[in-house]
Amino acid sequence: MPRANRHFIAGQVWHITQRCHQKEFLLRFQVDRRRWLYWLYQARRRYGLSVLNYIVTSNHIHLLVHDGGNNAIPAAMQLVSGRTAQEFNKRQGRTGAFWEDRYHATAVQTDQHLSRCMAYIDLNMVRAGEVSHPEEWSCSGYHETKHPRRRGSRIDMEGICRLLNFETPEQLMVARESWIDDQLCNGNLQREGMWTDSVAVGNLEYALWMKRALAYSNPGRRARPEKSGSFAVREQMSSYCTIGSTITA
Structure with missing residues (x-):
């Protein structure tokens, strides 16, 4: 069975996803x-992991991290x-196994794509029908x-x-709440596979740059447009999608 992607390039933001073995609700x-x-906190302390957002659901996790060039992500995820x-x-x-294979990592461009990815993570349990607002799910970066x-x-x-050019955390939270409210009001809660099935997400220039940067490991990757207007770098056949296309609700 193909293994999930996790190729890292220093300086990028990475959306990491990992699912429990055989879709079991082990969490x-x-x-x-x-x-x-608790172990995420320890990873930040031990390795200097820069955590931007996260959510822990009943059968999978989302983690948004920034690679500052200290190679912290592999060690942190192992811990x-x-x-x-x-x-x-x-x-x-x-x-037996607790996790479904290894984790998958998607690079996210640090512009409006980063804010969209943060909101996508925040709304995970709303999409799943477990809560009506992200604040109601305590095991999440939004709640923290x-x-x-x-x-x-x-x-x-x-x-x-x-990364998002806010002067204070208070300004960030005002903006973050507006992102959430806009999507809730518009009913824009559908799953967007590009955040979990691709290798990189951004505008066309970023997608082509990531495609070239990762060409050494797989020259078959393609940059293709998404319905949202973004571009995603994908494999000829998405390995993570093969392993489990329903990692997010």
């Missing part, structure tokens, strides 16, 4: 989702995914930024503001 209990969050699986199996007396933690913060607010 359905709050205690298990919070253990994943978070590995420890979450080990603890769950030990607590449940379970053996609305209710800042005195200790154990995972979100890199300074990093988000810098």
Whole structure:
């Protein structure tokens, strides 16, 4: 079976997705989702991981991170995914795989595509019909930024503001709430496969640049237009889609 993509280029923002083994709801209990969050916090502390957004659902996770060139992402994902699986199996007396293969990574251009990707992650559980507003799902970056933690913060607010050109976190939150409200009011909640099935998402110039930058590993990738007006770099056959095209609700 093909393996999910995870080719990293320094300086990019990456949308990482990973699903539980065989679509099982292994993260359905709050205690298990919070253990994943605990190890995400540890990954930020140990490796300097810049976390821009996240959500932990009952059977998969979304994680938006910025690669500052310190090669933190592979080590961080090994820690978070590995420890979450080990603890769950030990607590449940379970053996076998916890995750569905390895994680998938999609590069996201740091312009309006980044803000759209953040909103797409925020609205995941609304699309799934579990909540009516992102704030209602506590295991998410949106909830954390609305209710800042005195200790154990995972979100890199300074990093988000810098990438999206906001002067203060307060300005960022006002804009973020408007992105959410616009999509809720317009009923724009459909799944957009480009965020999880492709290798890179951005405008045409960015997509072509990423296609060339990643050509060494797979010259068969193509940059193609999406319905939203964006361009996505995809494989001839999306390996992650083959593994599980329903990672997001």
